[in-house]
Amino acid sequence: xxxxxxxxxxxxxxxxxxxxxxxxxxxxxxxxxxxxxxxxxxxxxxxxxxxxxxxxxxxxxxxxxxxxxxxxxxxxxxxxxxxxxxxxxxxxxxxxxxxxxxxxxxxxxxxxxxxxxxxxxxxxxxxxxxxxxxxxxxxxxxxxxxxxxxxxxxxxxxxxxxxxxxxxxxxxxxxxxxxxxxxxxxxxxxxxxxxxxxxxxxxxxxxxxxxxxxxxxxxxxxxxxxxxxxxxxxxxxxxxxxxxxxxxx
Amino acid sequence: xxxxxxxxxxxxxxxxxxxxxxxxxxxxxxxxxxxxxxxxxxxxxxxxxxxxxxxxxxxxxxxxxxxxxxxxxxxxxxxxxxxxxxxxxxxxxxxxxxxxxxxxxxxxxxxxxxxxxxxxxxxxxxxxxxxxxxxxxxxxxxxxxxxxxxxxxxxxxxxxxxxxxxxxxxxxxxxxxxxxxxxxxxxxxxxxxxxxxxxxxxxxxxxxxxxxxxxxxxxxxxxxxxxxxxxxxxxxxxxxxxxxxxxxx
Numbered sequence: 485x486x487x488x489x490x491x492x493x494x495x496x497x498x499x500x501x502x503x504x505x506x507x508x509x510x511x512x513x514x515x516x517x518x519x520x521x522x523x524x525x526x527x528x529x530x531x532x533x534x535x536x537x538x539x540x541x542x543x544x545x546x547x548x549x550x551x552x553x554x555x556x557x558x559x560x561x562x563x564x565x566x567x568x569x570x571x572x573x574x575x576x577x578x579x580x581x582x583x584x585x586x587x588x589x590x591x592x593x594x595x596x597x598x599x600x601x602x603x604x605x606x607x608x609x610x611x612x613x614x615x616x617x618x619x620x621x622x623x624x625x626x627x628x629x630x631x632x633x634x635x636x637x638x639x640x641x642x643x644x645x646x647x648x649x650x651x652x653x654x655x656x657x658x659x660x661x662x663x664x665x666x667x668x669x670x671x672x673x674x675x676x677x678x679x680x681x682x683x684x685x686x687x688x689x690x691x692x693x694x695x696x697x698x699x700x701x702x703x704x705x706x707x708x709x710x711x712x713x714x715x716x717x718x719x720x721x722x723x724x725x726x727x728x729x730x731x732x733x
Numbered sequence: 734x735x736x737x738x739x740x741x742x743x744x745x746x747x748x749x750x751x752x753x754x755x756x757x758x759x760x761x762x763x764x765x766x767x768x769x770x771x772x773x774x775x776x777x778x779x780x781x782x783x784x785x786x787x788x789x790x791x792x793x794x795x796x797x798x799x800x801x802x803x804x805x806x807x808x809x810x811x812x813x814x815x816x817x818x819x820x821x822x823x824x825x826x827x828x829x830x831x832x833x834x835x836x837x838x839x840x841x842x843x844x845x846x847x848x849x850x851x852x853x854x855x856x857x858x859x860x861x862x863x864x865x866x867x868x869x870x871x872x873x874x875x876x877x878x879x880x881x882x883x884x885x886x887x888x889x890x891x892x893x894x895x896x897x898x899x900x901x902x903x904x905x906x907x908x909x910x911x912x913x914x915x916x917x918x919x920x921x922x923x924x925x926x927x928x929x930x931x932x933x934x935x936x937x938x939x940x941x942x943x944x945x946x947x948x949x950x951x952x953x954x955x956x957x958x959x960x961x962x963x964x965x966x967x968x969x970x971x972x973x974x975x976x977x978x979x980x981x982x
Contacts, residue, residue, distance in 0.1 A: 499935065499937055500952065503764060503765075504762075504763075504765030504768050506939065507761035512757065514753075515752060515753030516752075516753030516754075518753070519754075525751045527780055528750075529779075530760070531776055532775060532776075533937070561925065562929075563928075563936070598919075600917070600919075601918035603921070635941060656752070658752075668849070669841075669849050670847075672810045672850075673847070679811050686748065687811075689812060693885075693887070705748075705752065
């Protein structure tokens with residue numbers, strides 16, 4: 485039985501990420517979160533605060549993936565143009581949303597809700613709001629595009645609030661095998677053969693560099709438990725055999 | 734005098750980033766590095782280890798920007814397909830490169846340089862090599878595409894080695910003003926007016942959340958020192974005036 489794949493892309497909006505001034509903390513968080521709820525992240529883009537770039541990226545991604553998650557650009561200042569860009573991408577109007585204003589009045593008095601702050605209540609027509617328990621100005625979901633804040637703790641709260649509304653697929657099952665000092669160049673040929681013999685399993689090899697030298701991990705990913713078990717056994721046998729060969733020399 | 738803009742995109746290649754298993758450390762590093770040498774990072778993409786996705790992204794980005802920096806997918810295992818994808822994107826052949834093999838023989842004996850490891854010496858025709866002082870298998874630069882390892886310390890060494898070959902533009906000048914507790918919603922209207930009056934300066938407002946609440950910073954960016962000085966003075970005057978207003982209430 486082939487499981488239905490629910491897919492996603494992330495669109496990070498912000499000059500400050502591209503300049504390197506701010507180091508993104510949202511991509512890794514959302515990636516892990518989606519994997520855990522059975523949504524496959526397939527692409528990430530980071531674009532500047534430029535209308536044509538944002539609109540183009542939204543339209544390129546929303547037609548290819550089940551969901552698009554955006555972060556950044558929904559504050560009260562002139563450089564916050566994400567909501568307008570989403571409206572433009574969908575060809576819908578955008579205006580102050582009474583539901584969003586009501587949420588913001590939980591934090592601000594009527595006098596404090598000035599024109600700049602009211603910008604944060606501008607929501608494209610047809611969107612559902614996403615609650616923001618921290619600073620109240622909501623995110624929103626329009627069709628398959630989920631618009632969230634860029635500040636990590638607000639983004640995380642919005643992701644929690646929207647996740648129950650999302651379709652999810654079978655969860656990816658993962659096995660990780662540490663090669664215990666066996667280098668990639670020694671197991672690469674055998675691993676390629678194992679991968680070719682187990683087409684239903686995605687097999688990757690990931691070196692990382694530590695004080696003691698390289699460490700290699702082989703990661704197997706599939707939604708099918710039986711396939712995972714068979715492929716894991718094959719990789720473990722390969723690694724054990726190569727280690728025994730090495731020890732015998 | 735309008736400064737020439739040298740632009741760039743980063744293409745991160747790797748299932749492990751999209752699954753959230755590995756948290757990318759290269760985007761922020763390269764972004765800051767390029768800013769410091771006068772190259773403007775304009776877009777980032779992360780794509781999976783899938784040929785069509787990688788080739789498509791390389792071709793989309795290399796025609797739009799001065800340089801494209803890729804990370805990941807140049808190891809010895811079956812999932813390392815970046816070099817082949819670059820060759821395919823440019824329509825050139827790819828084969829074992831004697832210069833790359835010579836570099837690798839500094840680390841490996843001839844017997845240890847097996848078929849898998851020789852995969853790392855496969856370089857598209859016409860490419861210039863980028864030295865790898867750590868594990869010897871080189872990166873390469875083909876036309877405007879710079880192909881680097883995904884392991885951060887190797888990528889960083891490759892970036893150091895290739896940077897002298899790159900054209901660079903005028904460095905971006907940056908000024909940062911901390912609003913000292915003044916919230917975005919209070920200065921947004923005034924800041925929008927300052928931004929509109931200083932079109933040669935990119936002005937952003939960046940909230941971050943700390944234990945003590947929100948902290949806001951206004952960042953001004955331009956390549957023109959006189960424009961930066963004038964816009965910075967305008968923002969400082971705005972912030973000081975709004976603080977005085979607040980104190981007077």
